[in-house]
């Protein structure tokens with residue numbers, strides 16, 4: 001992963017800035033990132049640590065719907081299709097992007113949520 005980040009940070013598209021979303025996730029990744037930033041003479045302007053309840057995470061994840069035919073995406077609460085479970089674009093049935101069984105367990109979720117910021 002750090003190789004991808006290192007390569008991307010050297011890309012001209014990052015010349016005016018960049019956002020790392022979900023990276024680094026571990027202390028070793030943070031240490032590797034720090035080395036890359038020093039090598040490239042880059043300093044971070046800010047770090048944002050979102051704190052979201054387990055209930056909100058589950059609501060967002062379980063509400064996602066997608067169309068396997070045309071790839072359109074919906075959300076039951078934030079961007080619902082006009083007809084329940086039917087794609088607005090092509091009329092195909094929508095599928096849940098994640099089922100409740102794929103959600104992190106409560107202990108796993110709490111463990112993730114109780115991590116200290118890097």
Ligand SMILES: [Zn+2]
Pocket residue numbers: 067068069070071072087088089090091092
């Ligand atoms: Zn569709």
